[in-house]
Structure formats: C-alpha cells, structure tokens
Amino acid sequence: MVQRNKNFAKLQAGYLFPEINRRKTEFLAKNPEANIISLGIGDTTEPLSKTVVKALVNAAEGMGSLDGYSGYGAEQGMAPLREKIAEVFYDNSIAADEVFISDGAKCDTGRLQMMFGNDVTLAVQDPSYPVYVDSGVIMGQTGEYNNDNQQFDNIVYMKCVPENDFFPELEKADIIYFCSPNNPTGAVATREQLEKLVDFAKTNQSIIIFDAAYAEFISEPDVPKSIYEIDGAKDVAIEICSFSKPFGYTGVRLGWTIVPKTVQFEDGTPVHNDWNRVMTTVFNGASNIIQKATIEVLNSEQGLAEMKALVSFYMENARIIKEALDELGFTTYGGTNAPYTWVKIEGKDSWEAFSYILENAHIVTTPGAGFGPGGEGYVRFSAFAHRENVLEAIERMKKLDL
Ligand code: PLP
Numbered sequence: 001m002v003q004r005n006k007n008f009a010k011l012q013a014g015y016l017f018p019e020i021n022r023r024k025t026e027f028l029a030k031n032p033e034a035n036i037i038s039l040g041i042g043d044t045t046e047p048l049s050k051t052v053v054k055a056l057v058n059a060a061e062g063m064g065s066l067d068g069y070s071g072y073g074a075e076q077g078m079a080p081l082r083e084k085i086a087e088v089f090y091d092n093s094i095a096a097d098e099v100f101i102s103d104g105a106k107c108d109t110g111r112l113q114m115m116f117g118n119d120v121t122l123a124v125q126d127p128s129y130p131v132y133v134d135s136g137v138i139m140g141q142t143g144e145y146n147n148d149n150q151q152f153d154n155i156v157y158m159k160c161v162p163e164n165d166f167f168p169e170l171e172k173a174d175i176i177y178f179c180s181p182n183n184p185t186g187a188v189a190t191r192e193q194l195e196k197l198v199d200f201a202k203t204n205q206s207i208i209i210f211d212a213a214y215a216e217f218i219s220e221p222d223v224p225k226s227i228y229e230i231d232g233a234k235d236v237a238i239e240i241c242s243f244s245k246p247f248g249y250t251g252v253r254l255g256w257t258i259v260p261k262t263v264q265f266e267d268g269t270p271v272h273n274d275w276n277r278v279m280t281t282v283f284n285g286a287s288n289i290i291q292k293a294t295i296e297v298l299n300s301e302q303g304l305a306e307m308k309a310l311v312s313f314y315m316e317n318a319r320i321i322k323e324a325l326d327e328l329g330f331t332t333y334g335g336t337n338a339p340y341t342w343v344k345i346e347g348k349d350s351w352e353a354f355s356y357i358l359e360n361a362h363i364v365t366t367p368g369a370g371f372g373p374g375g376e377g378y379v380r381f382s383a384f385a386h387r388e389n390v391l392e393a394i395e396r397m398k399k400l401d402l
Contacts, residue, residue, distance in 0.1 A: 007140045010152070016130050016370035017041045023355070024364050037389045037396075039321070040364035042183065042339065042382045044248045046313060049306035052247065055293035063289060070288050075280045077101025077256070078291045084298040085256055089215075089241070093228055094258055098272065100279055103286050104255040105213050105242040106131055112209060112238070112257070113139045115271075115278045116175060123156035123173035127184055127371030127378075129211065132177040150373040159374050160185060162333060167193045170200040178227075179211035181218060184371045184380040185342045186318075186334010188223050194230045201236040207263060207271070208237040213255075216246035216311050218337045234260040238271065243294065245339065245384075246311050254290050314339050317390045318383035324394040325381070339383040342368070345402065353379050353402065361396035 020040050028034060048056070062068030076082070082099040086092055102108045109131045118140035124132050133155060136142055143153025151157050158168030166187030170176070178197060180189040189197070201208045210227035218225055227233045242255035263271040297303035322335035325343055335341035345353040350367035357363050357379070366382070368375030383390070 007138050010137050034362045036362045037393045038364040039381045040366045042384050044250045044384050048248050051297050051300050051303035051306055055296035059289040059292035073285045073288050075283055075285050080295050081291050088298050098258055098260050100257045101286050102255050103253045105240045108240050108257045110135045111278050115274050120174040123176045125160045126157035127375030129183045172204050176206050176208045181214040181338035186338040186340040188337040198230045198233045210237050210239045212239050213242045214338050217339055234262050246307050314383045320390055321381050341381045343379050361400055363393050
C-alpha cells in the first residue's frame, strides 16, 4: 500500500469554501423551499462584458483556421500579453519578461510553495485567504495543528484587528504573505504601511508574496495598487494578481505573477530563474484563446471601461451592504476599497453566526474563523451578487435578531 502524504493528515476539516457548500447543501436538503442568497464565496455573478465576449469569439474562430491555429505556447505566456500587463497595470515599471501569465492567482500560490520547498518559515496575516496556510501545510512547511490556539506550528500568525488598523505587528519569517486589499477583512494598506512592510522584509531578508487580486477595487486616491509602487519592493517582493474579479474571469481563468529579476535567494540565485523553471516544468501555459482575447480587451478603451464599470457595480453592492449593516447597528470594516465587508458579531462565534444567518435569513455568508483564529467573532459579506439579491438580503437581515 502507498503511504499517505502525512502532511494531508494535518489539514483541518475541509477547505473552507467546500465546507460552506456542504453546510448549505445539507440545509437545502432539509429545507428544499428555501430561496438561498449567496454572499459567501467571492465568486463573480455578472456576465462577461461585450468586448470580452467578442474577443473570445474572435480568438476561438482564429483557432479554426490554418493561419490562426496555435498549439502549445510559451509557458510564461504570450509576449504581447506580458507587455500589455506591464503597461496597463504597472506603467511599464516592470519589464515584460518579469510578468508570468498563469491560470490564476490561487494556482500560482500553490506553485510558489513548490518553489520554496519545505524548509522555509511562513508568516501570514491573521485572518487570511486560506490557501497560503493550507498550501504550506501540504508542502510540509508546518508542524502539527494545535487545537488550543488553532494555529499550526512553524507558521507566524500576524494578527490583523481593528485595534491595529488591520496592519499587523510584523514578525520575522522567510516568506511573508500579504494581501491588500484584503480578503477577508476588506482592509487596504496605506503607502506608509507598505513602506514599513518592505523595510521589514529588507532588514530581515524575507521575501514578500503580495497578493493584489483585488487591486482594481481600490477607490481611494494614493492607496498603492501594487507593492512595486513602494521604493525597494523590487528587491524583496513577488506579486500575484488575477483577472478573476475585475473581469469576471473566475471560471475563464487567467492571472499573472510578477517576479522581478532583482529578488534573490540567499545563495544569490535570482528567484526569477527558479520560478521560470517551475512554470516551464509543471505548467504548460494558460489557454491561448483566453490570452489572445485578453490582449484584444486590454488594447481596447471600451474593454477597459467595461472592466471599470463591472468593478463599480460590485463596489456599489459593497456600499449598499455596508451602509445597511451599519444602520442595523453592526460594527463593520472594509467595503470601500474591497468587495468584502467584515462584520463584528456579538454573542455568537462565527460558525454559529453563519448557521443562524443561513437558517433564519437564508443567506450564505463566510464565517470569519474559516480564515484563521483571528477571524473568530466576524462574518464576511461578499459584494459579488446580483443587485436584487443584495437588496433582498438586506431586507432579510433587518428581520434578524443578531
Ligand atoms: N487571492 C485572493 C486573496 C483571493 O481572494 C482569491 C479568490 O477568491 C484568489 C487569490 C484566487 O484568484 P484566482 O481566481 O485568480 O485563482
């Protein structure tokens, strides 16, 4: 018999979102009439924009001609797409060959762990997007899970709470995951806070993995959309990003990772070299149809305007949710530079609050504790929903005694 990878036995319950789905399905089995509104998993709900659809059709049709057909492409992505991303999102402060195209930020998170191996220490914001911790556990970077503090040994949990403005006291580790705008708290780090982060990484010779999946949702001026807006970040930071949320590509799948050539390992090897090796070894390039279509969209003013309109639609949802919950007397955070509102719950733990809201308002939220021990006492409301569902959810929340 083949021995099971012992790291899998360390993982806690299921991955958060399948676990939420399981509970929702169980509830629906008992209450088949319930009209459930999902403000839980951050999955996009609105259709692809007209320009995206046209570009996808064009790209697919191209594949049906002898001249237009292509097979395997460069594992790092199509050169015009790498160039366009450097231009549109980084004002050409990043070289095109530092942009690696992928099938999404989640997938790159896992592959980054593969590059780091199992000898590194991790620091994460607490609460945080569960993939950072769970992929580290699978890689064998952690010790056992402790039930008493709900933390894995060998992971540094940096608490992000209202008292520190959701910017943690930074702690030493080889790899520091940092997500801004943040999932789940909706907090966004200021320029000064990011300067502190970069300084800290330089002093301690850490590498930052900066998750900018929600960068396009930033509405306040002078809040950095990329870690590379901070001096010195190109020496210490890798940035992962995604078309999932601003373009509605959660099912289409396209993202990218920036690895500046100036980030190095202890022995002087550019991280860029090893990342290139990972991507050429275990990845075979993102879909050529999607890449071609996205080049067309990024080259179109209309395409970019439609992307901004989609982001504005979701952020209007966020504003409605936050305002309504504030009026109901909840203490809320986030929701202005991120599509998530982080809601403090009194008198119930977060899974209890999740169940209470599901059973009594038929709304799926996300329990804060699913994002780490620092999320206990909160639930997250996602703004990714049809407008009528958001408005209906608000009406239902008004009737709750929470
Ligand atoms: N990073 C964060 C912080 C996310 O919240 C998500 C998705 O919810 C992802 C990455 C995953 O992005 P992708 O769809 O590109 O894999």
